Amino acid sequence: MGKLRGIVAKVFFFALLGLLILSFALWGVGDIFRGQQEPDNVAEVGEREISSNAYRQAFMEAYNRQRQMLGEDFSIEMARQIGLDRQVLEQLIADQLLLQHANRMGMVVTEEQIRQVLVSTPAFQDSEGQFDRARFQQLLRSNQMSEQQLINSLRQDIPVNQITAALAAPLQVPDALSEQIRQYREERRIAEYLVIPRSSVEGVETPDEATLRSFYEEHQDTFMAPEYRRVSYIHLSPDDVRDSVGISEERLREEYEARRKELSVPEERQVEQGLFDSREEAQAAYEDIRNGGDFTEVIEDTSGEAPIELGFVRQGDLPESLAENVFSLEEGGVTEPLESSFGWHVIRVNEIQEGEEPSFEAAREQIRNELVEYEAVEATVSLANELDDLLASGAPLEEAAQEMNLELQTIEAIDSEGRNREGQQIEGLPDREHFLSETFSLSEGQESLLIETSEGDSYFVLQVDAVEEPAPRPFEEVRSEVRELWEREQREAQANETAEDILSRAKNGKSLAAIAEEEDLTLRQTEPLLRSAEEPSRELVSQMFGMETDEAAISQGPRGPIIARLTEIVPADAPTGNESAQSELQNELEQSLRNDLETMFRHGLESEYQVTIHEDRLERATPAF
Known part of the structure; x- marks a missing residue:
């Protein structure tokens, strides 16, 4: 029931409209984003359904958040192993339970409540914290949502938050209970x-x-041997065609001319600046420097701050109001006062590194390598399309390989971890995790689709030739x-x-x-x-x-x-009077009581509104890789 806690701030404390709209989508309010619901719902909660599309969208959003925290190696299979799919479904069910309970209680929303939510939403406010109707309308348009749709959603959203706010109300744990638990823990x-x-x-x-x-x-x-599978597969990769790509001298020169500016190294200047609030202060500093004053000392005396080192910059790195003047100076030169949105600047050029345009001979190898890589990828895509068409017409994998003169590779035995019979990892598998997932999701004799690898530049298709069920390894x-x-x-x-x-x-x-x-x-x-x-x-x-x-x-x-x-x-030591430790224990116990209350409330709702989960549809709706 701890998942109910996350609902509390969905309306009153969100920072972005996107979060608000997400909450509506998760509650299943209207068809603002989903359009017509899919008939293959994964669960039914009372009179409402949770569609496969809504579940899949929520799962992928949760998965992507976890992947950002845990890294690119965090796979969907790992997500399922830690129960992320169930957590997402439980959250969707909890949302639906609350929504229906609010409706049954006859909770109504006044126009004033809706107005208060809108004017207090930070995403709809200007820099001074006031409601900005133009910004409000712009955000609605960018999210393809009408004002009436948002208001209709709020009419159902606000009662739900009133329920969750009541569940989140502070609870008081008796001091005697808190002390007893402390003694128990510290014995x-x-x-x-x-x-x-x-x-x-x-x-x-x-x-x-x-x-x-x-x-x-x-x-x-x-002493069981794992399930092994015999697999045949075709792997299309730019590596396989790169050596056959030829680039003419004429094309190299054409590419050089087209990319001459891109290949050039622009001029860079090492600069430092004094920044002032007014033109008068900047002008006074400039005059002192022009009359022989030390740049650093003058800036410090005039602005009260040391000069700001900007390091080496290119002309495009600076605001337009500064760039032209800075790049027209000689080395050691100082600009007159210049204005930008940050204030008034006096800038000195300490060093100039001249730009350079490489000759054709110097850039030739780089251009050639880039063109070869581009053509290799294009050739791979072309082969993939041809192979896909051939397989779609019904050609067996072996026949397609022969007709296109492609290598059909065979693995005599591979287990679900990618090991051979000797327990050694099989190297060179295309997109290893995806390859293994496909291999062990197919039946004997079944062929996969042509699959693009996660790197996005190669493809593979495989066929399970034979399945060897787990069996005891021979005694010998x-x-x-x-x-x-x-x-x-x-x-x-x-x-x-x-x-x-x-x-x-x-x-x-x-x-x-x-x-x-x-x-x-x-x-x-x-x-x-x-x-x-x-x-x-x-x-x-x-x-x-x-x-x-x-x-x-x-x-x-x-x-x-x-x-x-x-x-x-x-025995536990006598209380030390450590308010921080006591407060931490008190908060923990209060949270535990709150969790218990939420759990009982959730069980009560589940007994009142029947919850049905369709496991087969849920399995299909969860992404396989």
Whole structure:
């Protein structure tokens, strides 16, 4: 229900019209953007539907936001693995529940409420914070929305926000409860413990053939080979045609003449400036400099600020009101006062780097490489179109490759991670992630469409020739792995037996220190541990907070079983008066209570308005790559 919180500010606190319009789209208000809704809705909420198009648009917007934060490697498959598709659907359902509940409650919106929303929206205001009707109309036009459509949307939007505002109202957590929770969290525990390292167990007998084969049969799931697929594919890339591209000398010279200005390096000047509020101040500074005053000292004395270093600039980098004068000076020259939107400028040219126009011979190789690259891409696109037409006419992949003299590449066995039977990554796959997604989404004998790679300059089409289902790897192939696992389990079993024996002796009154000396083990003691501690093991820490002083227990750790005795329970310290910490805990508890309230409210709405999710349509609506 935490997703309901994001609705609160959709009307009253948004900064951009785009966010406002997005909220309307997500609530399904009208057909402002979507036009006619698709019949294949992914969910029904009471009397309303969530269309595939609305869901797909919301998913892609959420995915693109995540990708901006996590980087280009964040794929749609990763998004689905972390549940982004479900989060988006839950948000859409929550929005629809609130909208219908507001309608059923008969909540109405007055003209004054609508007016207040419009005049208080920053996107509709001028620089002084006043409602600007011209700006309002311009933004509506740019978003292809009429004023009446916006008002109609607000009539349904405002009641929903009134509900969410009520849910977001401040909650007060009793001080006694807050203090009790603080004591619970800050209580610590100390234990002494022994570790029986699995690696230290000796005397494991060598298993015979029958034992290993029996173990293999019992643990076949551990030694499964993944699903493999035999794949044939054609990859069209500029790399394959680049060497065959020829560029005539005549075309090189024509390109040089057409791009002479673009290839030239323009003149650059290193400049610094004094910036003034008035012409009189700038003129006074200019006169002092012209009469022999030091530029830096005069600027500082006159403006109160050191000169501003602009570094090397080109004429186009400067405002028009400055550029011509600055680039007409000699090196060391100073401009008369010049005005721009920033104020009045006095500018000095410290250094001039002359522009340069490269000769044809100097630019020839660069031009040739760029033309070759362009022609290679064009040739690839042309081949792709031809191949696509041929495949669309029904030609099999192998026949199309032969007819167009293209290489049909074959991968004998590839798993879903792109590995071969030896577990090695198969290199050279076109658009690896997309290629694997297509390979494992098709049935045996099925052929993909011609797909453009994410780089946008190459294409591939593939066919799944055969599917080899997951199966146990032959015993002979995994014999060493079977033996290794058998021996590991034997060592683990012996370590656990030793640990159980030690625990029994400890419970009968023997100290862990004495047992450690007898067994040649190291007795350790924990630091005072909070409930959130991870060491010596998470399992042990969890057990410690359910034990009494001097009680012993056994748990598993990363190196082997752990036998521990709780030696001390350390109560939470007395309140320190740290207002910041107390406020942080109070806010956390209030937020938790608010989340619980929202969850109960959501469950109540779901019981009142039936929610139906069409899983098959949802799967189709979610982008596959």
